[in-house]
Every structure is written in structure tokens, then in C-alpha cells.
Amino acid sequence: MTALTLSTSGAATLRADALVVGVTKGPKGPVLAPGAEAVDQAFDGKLAAVLETLGASGEEGEVTKLPAPAGVKAAVVVAAGLGGVPAKGDGYEGEALRRAAGAAARALTGTKKAAFALPVADADDAAAIGEGALLGAYAFTAFRSDGGGKGASKKGEPLAEAVILGGKPRDKAFKAAVERATVVAAEVNRARDLINTPSNALHPAAFAALAQEAAKEHGLAIEVLDEKALVKGGxxxxxxxxxxxxxxxxxxRLGYTHPEAEKTLALVGKGITYDSGGISLKPAGHNETMKCDMSGAAAVFSAVLAAAKLGLRVNVTGWLALAENMPSGTATRPGDVLTMYSGKTVEVLNTDAEGRLVLADALTRASEENPDAIVDVATLTGAMVLALGDRTFGVMANDDAFRTAVHEIAEAAGEQAWPMPMPAELRKTMDSPVADIANMGVRNGGGLIAGLFLQEFVGEGITWAHLDIAGPAFHESAPYGYTPKGGTGSAVRTLVRLAEHTAEGDLG
Structure with a gap:
């Protein structure tokens, strides 16, 4: 992973392969952001004009490279767009800094060392820049023939070292911010690796084995129920x-505990390592990316590890509901009735609505420990993608205040989210003539119906939220900002920040 450090060196005097400066979109052309002053001086005060000549505008996501002039120790200057100029007195938003750093880091693939002279007003700004650089520098090469082996190409390797200028290396707040950014980015990238791993290399037992290795490394309690234990347990x-x-x-079940913790947060992740749809087979064109249907479990796994590495004063349990949904002579058929761990019976009308079935068992099991709150994360419904698009996940909850808190925490973490309702009248559409409930209701509002189904399996009196990350979990288009093509690690940052709030006694 890319190394991240702070430096008090000047932008023009630090030796690096590349120097990243910020540029905003002004009313009459690009405007240099704070941090670029020394570089502009080396350009005789004409850096903005040169950038405009090269077609730069300062728009978010824009990256412009140009040779460094005499007086700048770096070989290349990289201008990263920050979007609009902040209002007078306002600082730059953390997400703008995060995305600019990420876009620059992506553009510097194959570069050994880059210095980031983006605006830094406080430790939060340094953290946002560091997080963006580390996330933008991500690359998944595990299954390429030159992916790190002997004689591997250096050209495709991610940025090796990122230095944040304008920070205070000896300041406790800055040091803590950079350390946190390093941990969080590492765990987001761990989730990305898991999501990008082909299903033939990451079936349920393989995922469980990785969890066991990580638990041993980080001192976590772990319990793995295999198929015999699952049958015996109902x-x-x-x-x-x-x-x-x-x-x-x-x-x-992964368990992180802190001796001074006063609250317990349970996280439940959907871990369908491959989803064919089962007997209700997905149509052609919908199967190719279904290795990503375990993104929720990846996010939960990584969030628990982040809590442990950060030493948060909170107990966090992570439940990974791992299964592979395949059609065969032994597969569940539409119309079959399952008896869940809770004792409730479910008529399976569509075997492609399988995520809610595995989550239901895990939610009931997590409820038995009576945590202060449960949050489940899942690539659950295409309906949520239709409602909110590819970059925003939906938030549902059995408590309005908690739903609002989770939504605000997600936005503060830099993840796009939106609160969704749970209309009581939709529950009736899941009534079954042969079982307690069906796993499907009416087509309209399908994402909301899935949330209502899950709510049936949450223990009485337990605060619960559901994150449907079906849209942002897997990015199929061109990379942007710090978001790569493929697995994104969606919800990891939200869960970590939620654990931090819980540690501070604020569950919303």
C-alpha cells in the first residue's frame, strides 16, 4: 500500500517525482488554490494562465500535468481540479479534497513519490487528502501474470509514496488524522480486494478462512459455523x-472488544460470494459482476478490523452471512418454504431474492446478544439502484433518529446516502397463504419491501438500520476521483465513523 507521510517542506523545495497543486473553477478561468503559491512564483505568476492555455478549468475530477519549471525540485507539476471556489471565509470541503487527491494519485500510476500541496487548514483537511491519495492509488493486480511477481512491470504499479505538505508532523491532531486515514484507506482497499476476487477463489469457506487469519492477526474473537452446525442450529x-x-x-462471527467499552454495535453483512439467481436464474448480462454480491460482508469485515486497529472504545461484532446461490438438483425451488433461525417460516417466491434470507438468519442471531444497535449492509435490490442511481446507497431504519444519524454520518464520511421510508402498507404484500411471510411483495417499492422483510427478524426493542449499497458497491464505468473501476468498498467509511460515534456515546 502507498506510504503516507506529513512534511513541513515547501512545495517548491521538496524533492519528488511529482507535485500536486489544487486549482478551482473561477468565473473567469482557473484559480489557484492555497498551497500553490511557491509553484506559481516559479512560473513567474503565470501558472493559472498556463493551465487555462492547456484547457484546464479547475472543474472537479480534472487533472492536468505539465513540466516543472526551474526553482521547483519536483519533475512534474500536477494540477488537480477542486471544483468551485469556496465562498469567502469558507474552507474547502473534505470530499472535494479527497476526490482531487484521488484523481491525482490515479494519474500518477507508476510514480514513486508525489507531494500533495493541496489546501490544508487543519488536521481534517490533511486526513481527507491522505485518504483520497491512498484510495486513488489502489490497484487490483492479484490475478495478473505480472501482478507483483518477479520481473513485474513498474509502469502499472500504484503511487508508492504520498507526502502531504502543509501538515504538522509533530502535532498530535495531525498525526492522529493521518494514522486514521491510513487505517481506513487500508480497510476500504481490503474490501475492494475481496469484492474484486473472482468467485472461484472466494467461496464461503475461503472467505471464512481469511476472516480466521485476520482475527488471529488482530486479536479478535471468531466463530465459524459450517454447514453441519448451520443445519443443527436451524x-x-x-x-x-x-x-x-x-x-x-x-x-x-467476528468480535472486537475494548475493556472500557460501554456500548456494543453489531454489523451484519450479506456475503453471497456468487449470485446466479438460483432456480430463478438471472438473465444474460446480469451474471458477469455477481462476484460483488458479497460487498456487504466485505464492508463489515473491514470495518471490524478498522475498529480494532484504531483501538476504538466500543465493542463491535461483525456477522458475515456467506453463501453461494446456485441452481442445481438440490437448490431451493420457487414455492418452497424455509424455516428460519428465528422459527418463522418463509415462502420463497423468487430464489433471486436470496440476500434477505441469509441476512434474516444473521440478524436474528445478532439480536440474541442484545447489542445497542444493529446495522446490516447489503447489495440487496436492483430497485434501490433504480431509485437512487449508481453512487448513492439507501438508508432504512426502525428508528427515525437513528436513520437520520446514519445518513449524516455517511455524508460526513464522504459516502453518498439517502434516507428511505418503510411504508407499513407494503408489508401486507408479503403475506403468504402457506407461511408466515413471503420473500417477495409487489414489484413497486421493491427496495422498501426488502427492508420491511428484514425488520421482521430484528430483535424486539433493538435499534436497527439497513444500508442497501446495490448501486455504489461495484463501479462498472471509468474511474473517477478516488473511485476505481470494480469494487469500491462502499459503506466501510460509514461503518467506521458510526463505530467512532458509538465509542463517544453518540448513537444518534
Missing amino acids: YGGLMGVGQGSANPPRLV
Whole structure:
């Protein structure tokens, strides 16, 4: 992973392969952001004019490279767009800094050392720049023949070292901010690696084994229920989804505890390592990216590890509901009835609505420990993508204040989210003539119906929220900002920040 450091060196005097400065979009052309003064001086005060000549405008996501002039020790100057000029007295938004640093880091693939002279007013700004640089420098090469092996090409390697200028290396707040950014980015990138890993290399047992290795490394408690234990325990949702696959399901419990913790937060992740749709087979064109259907479990796994690495004063349990949804002679059929871990029966009308089945068992099991709050994360419904698009996840909850808190925490973390309702009248559409509930209701409002289904399996009196990350979990278009093509690690930053709030006694 890219190394991240702070430096008090001047932008023009630090030796680096590249120097990143910020530029904003002004009413009459690009405007240099604070931090670029020394570089502008080396350009005889004409850097903005040169950038405009090269077609730069300062628009967000824009990256312009130009040779460094005499007086600048770096070889290349990289101007990263920050968007509009802040109002007088206002600082730059953390997300703008994060995206600019990320876009610059992506553009510097193959570069050894880059210095970031973006605006730094406080430790939060330094953290945003560092986080953006580390996330933007991400690359998944595990399955390429030159992916780090002997004789591997240096050209495709991510940025090796990022130096944040304008920070205070000896200041406790700055040091803590950079350390946190390093941990959070590492765990987001861990989630990305898991999501990008092909399903033939990451079936439920393989995922569970990785969790066991990480638990041992970071001193976490871990319990893994295999298919025999799941059958014995009555986990009908997990077994019903996984019984059609040659790779049987697993339920993993990870536990991080702090001796001074006063609150417990339970995180539950959907971990469908491959989703064919089962007997209700997905149509052609919808199967190719279904290795990403375990993004929720990846986010939960990484968030628990981040809490442990940061030493947060909170207890965090992570539940990974792992299964592979495949069609076969042993697969669950539409019309079958499953008896869930809670004892409720579910008529399966569509085997492609499988995520809610594995989550239901995990939610019931997590509820037995009576945590202060439960948050589940899942690539659950295409309906949520239709409602909110590819970059925003939906937030539902059984408590309006908690839903608002989670939404605000997500936005503060730099993740786009939107609160969604849970209309009581939609619950009736899941009534079944043969079971307690069906796993499908009416088509309209499908994302909301999925949330209502999950709510049925949350323990009484427990505060709960549901994050449907089906849109932002896997990015299929061109990279932007610090977001790569492929797995994004969506929700990791939100969960970490939620754990921090919980540690501080504020669950919303």
C-alpha cells in the first residue's frame, strides 16, 4: 500500500517525482488554490494562465500535468481540479479534497513519490487528502501474470509514496488524522480486494478462512459455523440459499472488544460470494459482476478490523452471512418454504431474492446478544439502484433518529446516502397463504419491501438500520476521483465513523 507521510517542506523545495497543486473553477478561468503559491512564483505568476492555455478549468475530477519549471525540485507539476471556489471565509470541503487527491494519485500510476500541496487548514483537511491519495492509488493486480511477481512491470504499479505538505508532523491532531486515514484507506482497499476476487477463489469457506487469519492477526474473537452446525442450529435461510451449491455456506462471527467499552454495535453483512439467481436464474448480462454480491460482508469485515486497529472504545461484532446461490438438483425451488433461525417460516417466491434470507438468519442471531444497535449492509435490490442511481446507497431504519444519524454520518464520511421510508402498507404484500411471510411483495417499492422483510427478524426493542449499497458497491464505468473501476468498498467509511460515534456515546 502507498506510504503516507506529513512534511513541513515547501512545495517548491521538496524533492519528488511529482507535485500536486489544487486549482478551482473561477468565473473567469482557473484559480489557484492555497498551497500553490511557491509553484506559481516559479512560473513567474503565470501558472493559472498556463493551465487555462492547456484547457484546464479547475472543474472537479480534472487533472492536468505539465513540466516543472526551474526553482521547483519536483519533475512534474500536477494540477488537480477542486471544483468551485469556496465562498469567502469558507474552507474547502473534505470530499472535494479527497476526490482531487484521488484523481491525482490515479494519474500518477507508476510514480514513486508525489507531494500533495493541496489546501490544508487543519488536521481534517490533511486526513481527507491522505485518504483520497491512498484510495486513488489502489490497484487490483492479484490475478495478473505480472501482478507483483518477479520481473513485474513498474509502469502499472500504484503511487508508492504520498507526502502531504502543509501538515504538522509533530502535532498530535495531525498525526492522529493521518494514522486514521491510513487505517481506513487500508480497510476500504481490503474490501475492494475481496469484492474484486473472482468467485472461484472466494467461496464461503475461503472467505471464512481469511476472516480466521485476520482475527488471529488482530486479536479478535471468531466463530465459524459450517454447514453441519448451520443445519443443527436451524439456520434455514442460510442453508436454503446455499444448498444448491457445491460450496456450502458459512456464518462467521467476528468480535472486537475494548475493556472500557460501554456500548456494543453489531454489523451484519450479506456475503453471497456468487449470485446466479438460483432456480430463478438471472438473465444474460446480469451474471458477469455477481462476484460483488458479497460487498456487504466485505464492508463489515473491514470495518471490524478498522475498529480494532484504531483501538476504538466500543465493542463491535461483525456477522458475515456467506453463501453461494446456485441452481442445481438440490437448490431451493420457487414455492418452497424455509424455516428460519428465528422459527418463522418463509415462502420463497423468487430464489433471486436470496440476500434477505441469509441476512434474516444473521440478524436474528445478532439480536440474541442484545447489542445497542444493529446495522446490516447489503447489495440487496436492483430497485434501490433504480431509485437512487449508481453512487448513492439507501438508508432504512426502525428508528427515525437513528436513520437520520446514519445518513449524516455517511455524508460526513464522504459516502453518498439517502434516507428511505418503510411504508407499513407494503408489508401486507408479503403475506403468504402457506407461511408466515413471503420473500417477495409487489414489484413497486421493491427496495422498501426488502427492508420491511428484514425488520421482521430484528430483535424486539433493538435499534436497527439497513444500508442497501446495490448501486455504489461495484463501479462498472471509468474511474473517477478516488473511485476505481470494480469494487469500491462502499459503506466501510460509514461503518467506521458510526463505530467512532458509538465509542463517544453518540448513537444518534
